[in-house]
Amino acid sequence: MSGAHARGRTREKERGAKRNEGGKPDLATEITASLVVFLVALPLCIGVAVASGVPAELGIISGVIGGLVVGAVRGSTLQVSGPAAGLAALAAETVLEHGVAMLGVIVLFSGLLQIVLGVVRLGRMFQAISLAVVQGMLAGIGLPLMFSQAYPMADAKAPGTPIENMAGIPGLFAGVLIDPQAMIATLLGVATIVLSFVWKKVPGPAVGAPPTPFRQWGRIPAALVAVGIGIAVAALPGVEVKTLQVGNLLESVRVPGAAEFSGLTDAAILTSILTFTVIASAESLFTAAAVDRMHSGPRTRYNTELIAQGAGNTVAGILGALPITAVVARSSANVQAGAKTRISRTLHGLWLLAFALLLPQVLALIPISVLAGVLVHSGWKLFAPEEFPKLWRQDRGEFVVMTVTTLVIVATALLEGVLIGLAAGIVLAALRMSRTVIRQHVEDDTAKVVMAGNATFLRLPQVIEALESAASAGKPRIRLDLTGVTHLDHACRNQVEEFTAQQRGLGLRVELLMPGPAKTEAPVVAVPEPPATPPPTPGPDAEWFYLDTRPLPGGYDDYAQGPPLVR
Numbered sequence: 001m002s003g004a005h006a007r008g009r010t011r012e013k014e015r016g017a018k019r020n021e022g023g024k025p026d027l028a029t030e031i032t033a034s035l036v037v038f039l040v041a042l043p044l045c046i047g048v049a050v051a052s053g054v055p056a057e058l059g060i061i062s063g064v065i066g067g068l069v070v071g072a073v074r075g076s077t078l079q080v081s082g083p084a085a086g087l088a089a090l091a092a093e094t095v096l097e098h099g100v101a102m103l104g105v106i107v108l109f110s111g112l113l114q115i116v117l118g119v120v121r122l123g124r125m126f127q128a129i130s131l132a133v134v135q136g137m138l139a140g141i142g143l144p145l146m147f148s149q150a151y152p153m154a155d156a157k158a159p160g161t162p163i164e165n166m167a168g169i170p171g172l173f174a175g176v177l178i179d180p181q182a183m184i185a186t187l188l189g190v191a192t193i194v195l196s197f198v199w200k201k202v203p204g205p206a207v208g209a210p211p212t213p214f215r216q217w218g219r220i221p222a223a224l225v226a227v228g229i230g231i232a233v234a235a236l237p238g239v240e241v242k243t244l245q246v247g248n249l250l251e252s253v254r255v256p257g258a259a260e261f262s263g264l265t266d267a268a269i270l271t272s273i274l275t276f277t278v279i280a281s282a283e284s285l286f287t288a289a290a291v292d293r294m295h296s297g298p299r300t301r302y303n304t305e306l307i308a309q310g311a312g313n314t315v316a317g318i319l320g321a322l323p324i325t326a327v328v329a330r331s332s333a334n335v336q337a338g339a340k341t342r343i344s345r346t347l348h349g350l351w352l353l354a355f356a357l358l359l360p361q362v363l364a365l366i367p368i369s370v371l372a373g374v375l376v377h378s379g380w381k382l383f384a385p386e387e388f389p390k391l392w393r394q395d396r397g398e399f400v401v402m403t404v405t406t407l408v409i410v411a412t413a414l415l416e417g418v419l420i421g422l423a424a425g426i427v428l429a430a431l432r433m434s435r436t437v438i439r440q441h442v443e444d445d446t447a448k449v450v451m452a453g454n455a456t457f458l459r460l461p462q463v464i465e466a467l468e469s470a471a472s473a474g475k476p477r478i479r480l481d482l483t484g485v486t487h488l489d490h491a492c493r494n495q496v497e498e499f500t501a502q503q504r505g506l507g508l509r510v511e512l513l514m515p516g517p518a519k520t521e522a523p524v525v526a527v528p529e530p531p532a533t534p535p536p537t538p539g540p541d542a543e544w545f546y547l548d549t550r551p552l553p554g555g556y557d558d559y560a561q562g563p564p565l566v567r
Helices: 001-019 026-053 057-071 086-100 100-119 121-127 131-150 160-166 169-178 180-201 211-217 220-234 258-267 268-294 302-320 326-334 341-357 368-383 387-394 396-411 416-432 457-471 490-506
Strands: 436-443 446-455 477-488 509-513
Touching: 001 326, 026 057, 026 086, 026 220, 026 341, 057 268, 057 302, 057 341, 057 396, 086 100, 086 131, 086 268, 086 368, 100 121, 100 220, 100 268, 100 302, 121 268, 121 302, 131 160, 131 169, 131 268, 131 396, 131 416, 160 169, 160 341, 160 396, 169 180, 180 220, 180 368, 220 302, 220 368, 220 416, 258 268, 268 302, 268 326, 268 416, 302 387, 326 341, 387 396, 396 416, 436 457, 446 457, 457 490, 477 490
Parallel strands: 446 477, 477 509
Antiparallel strands: 436 446
């Protein structure tokens, strides 16, 4: 009995160990991770708000909603949501055209549409989008973001469209050289960018080693260090760089009214709702897939996560705040800090709320050029220029799709670029699926055409050329062998049948072998009649032999002369 009890205790210990390995929540670790995510999210929330052309408080409100609303829903365990740099340019364009109040209505209905998509279980639909289109979309977002933030980095105002922003860079540079304060602001922004790139190389504390002050620096987010340096420089005498204009958090809430809802009759507003829905959903679900690769915990429930994102955007729209998506920077910081549950991402929203309510005066000390530098670095990571030559080496067709998507987004708008990129991806896939091999030769008095592969309307010109070549050979017989064709669409089938009928009408003998399973007659199997008397039943003294199915030691060749049966 004691042995059974011991085995039972051992099994219970093993099950407990597996539960701990699978991610048993540790409250202290979750709180620490939430503080790390808070420090990463704070400058990003403010920077995205400034880049979007709205008060900084609205960015913090969206960050709070991303933590307390989206973070509380069981969709993706470790993914962290908030205002994202990827939607900053689109939000800025919307605010410029329709105003801040109308932005709330657009975000509200985008959230409702996301909820509907999640309820009807279309969350995984976004995984069917070509990766080249996704990379092109991110590059098309990142490139204009970098150029647009180059202006506030020099305490200047951006001209407008991405093309205008790019064209105005030489004039911006000339203005910086003659303005000392603009030079100081630009140097702060450049220092922020450089710090963002090199800070990740600061070594963190080694496992098992005693912590040292220098090694602990690696735990602090680069953006927060840049903000601290910027505040210190801005406080120096003689420095007059622009800083944030901060108001009351609660007073910044703008609930849409009847006048704003009446704008839903405008086709441009409906297009904006669709654009925000597609881009925010795609970015969130693609981020979820990336975060899932960072840890071994529970996988993302895509439909539930889409509903959670929709709930967050619905609340953000009601409060007139910025749109919400999942953010890679915050999510990776959450994973690296050791978080295992939703507690950390939910608490980070609480810390954002407490900071904005208790210490709003600190935000007024942050130079705008530092936040612009943070977003230039974010734009560079979205642009990811190293992906272009990498894709060129791997697949030039996909490279074309990615490049076309990026260029169209920069030249026109986000939605148009994504749609054209999707169309280019579909055309590429169709061309590759429609590979048809056609061989022609003349043998004696017969002109032969043999086809294999997928014969679709995209390859119809090649099919017609082969048929006309066979007809012009001047032979009395034509043999069309299509048995190797795996798919023959209506257009090609109709062309082949019309050609066959036409040539037969001219008196030629056309032999047409169409694709499909061969039809053979089933063989007639003779059923033996039952014996007149049943077979004898073994008696009690009968000997039984059994076939040993185990392999013989030397193989069967050594036993070819002997019986393989063993009694």
